[in-house]
Amino acid sequence: MRSMTxxxxxxxPLEGLAISVRVSSVNRRSLDLSFSLPEEWRGxxxxxxxxxxxxxxxxxxxxAFEVESGGQRGGAAWDDAAAAEALDRLQAFAARENxxxxxxxxxxxxxxxxxxxxxxxxxxxxxxxxxxxxxxxxLRAFAAMxxxxxxxxxxxxxxxxxxxxxxxxxxxxxxxxxxxAYRGQLMRRLREAGLELDLDxxxxxxxxxxxxxxxxxxEELTRLRSHLDQFAHLxxxxxxxxxxxxxxxxxxxxxxxTIGSKANDLAISRAVIELKNELERIxxxxxxxx
Numbered sequence: 526m527r528s529m530t531x532x533x534x535x536x537x538p539l540e541g542l543a544i545s546v547r548v549s550s551v552n553r554r555s556l557d558l559s560f561s562l563p564e565e566w567r568g569x570x571x572x573x574x575x576x577x578x579x580x581x582x583x584x585x586x587x588x589a590f591e592v593e594s595g596g597q598r599g600g601a602a603w604d605d606a607a608a609a610e611a612l613d614r615l616q617a618f619a620a621r622e623n624x625x626x627x628x629x630x631x632x633x634x635x636x637x638x639x640x641x642x643x644x645x646x647x648x649x650x651x652x653x654x655x656x657x658x659x660x661x662x663x664l665r666a667f668a669a670m671x672x673x674x675x676x677x678x679x680x681x682x683x684x685x686x687x688x689x690x691x692x693x694x695x696x697x698x699x700x701x702x703x704x705x706a707y708r709g710q711l712m713r714r715l716r717e718a719g720l721e722l723d724l725d726x727x728x729x730x731x732x733x734x735x736x737x738x739x740x741x742x743x744e745e746l747t748r749l750r751s752h753l754d755q756f757a758h759l760x761x762x763x764x765x766x767x768x769x770x771x772x773x774x775x776x777x778x779x780x781x782x783t784i785g786s787k788a789n790d791l792a793i794s795r796a797v798i799e800l801k802n803e804l805e806r807i808x809x810x811x812x813x814x815x
Contacts, residue, residue, distance in 0.1 A: 526682075526760060527815045528674035529553070529584040529767075535662025539655035540647050543593040546656075548577070548663045550671075552813045553585040561589040565646045569653055573660055580664045581671075582765040583815045588663075590656065592646065608637045671815070678810060679760055686757050688803050689777075692796045693753070696784065697746050703790045742784045742793075749780040767814045774808055 529552040536545040558577060560570050577586060612628065615636075619626035646652065756773045759766050781804065785797040 526675035526679045526766065527668075527671040528678060529671070529813055529815050530674060531584075531667045531671035533663040533665065533667030533670065535659045535664075535666070537655040537659040537662070539592075539652060542646075544652075544655045544659045545591045545593065546659045546663045547589045548586065548660070548667045550581065550584040550586040550667070553583060556581060556583055557585045559585070559587045561587070563590065563592060563646055566590075566649055566652055566656070568649050569656060572653065573656060576657065576660055577664065580668055581815065583767055588660070590659075608633075611636050675814070678814060681810060682760050682807065683757065685803055685807050686753060686760075689753055689800060690750075692800045692803070693746065693749055696742070696788075696793050696796045699790060699792050699796075700742055700746070703788075703793070742787055745780045745784050745787070749777065749784070752777045752780065765815055767811065770811050770814065771808075774804065774811065778804055 529550055532547070532549045534545065534547045536543055538544070556578065558574050560574065562570060562573075573588065577588060612633070615628075616626055752773055756770065756777070759770055759773065778801075781797060781800045785794065785801075788794050788797065
């Protein structure tokens with residue numbers, strides 16, 4: 526099991542430059558890739574995206590590449606001549622407008638940054654091996670983090686599945702007692718109404734039989750146990766499980782709702798409420814699973 530939340534970074538050298546990449550993701554029902562590449566290398570996005578798809582099947586994944594050279598991000602160095610020219614133009618403009626002009630360190634920094642000259646980047650063909658290498662390193666760290674979080678989620682899911690099983694068995698143990706309890710209630714109400722009927726009276730037996738049929742949940746319990754076993758088995762399987770797990774949980778919820786509507790018993794109704802609460806917690810966590 527893997528979480529859809531993860532982070533990884535990597536780097537690789539390229540002709541005196543340093544390529545770095547950050548890969549991060551959050552949960553999303555489908556795979557949604559977002560790339561940040563220098564304009565000169567945009568044509569490589571499809572190839573790099575395929576590399577990411579080999580590692581992830583779901584999630585909102587952001588891949589951000591950066592180029593560093595000479596201690597400056599983006600492979601850029603200041604163009605002193607251009608910065609000086611910009612400062613002269615500002616001074617001349619201030620003089621024409623009769624505005625006091627006293628350059629500050631902050632202003633000089635802004636002008637210098639605005640006039641950076643980007644170093645010419647290598648071609649796409651030359652850059653692809655370094656980009657692929659840096660991305661591979663980042664994806665390994667990214668996958669390891671998603672796997673670690675997935676292991677923690679698995680432990681939590683298995684504990685909650687056991688909680689669901691306990692509630693199901695409580696319901697199964699209580700269900701056979703419901704018709705008998707109804708018979709007692711029926712006879713008490715008849716006596717309170719001044720009607721003395723024998724327990725073997727055909728009308729009483731028919732009413733009890735109809736009630737027992739209406740509140741019979743044996744089929745729902747069988748399907749519910751099967752769904753929970755399928756879910757526990759799926760949790761331990763490899764690859765993408767999120768979509769299939771969501772479908773199984775939907776079926777579990779359907780059986781729980783049916784049991785709740787047919788129960789006609791306070792103890793079973795309480796167990797159904799616990800089932801629904803635990804099921805909702807599982808659904809919320811499953812939204813983070815690939």
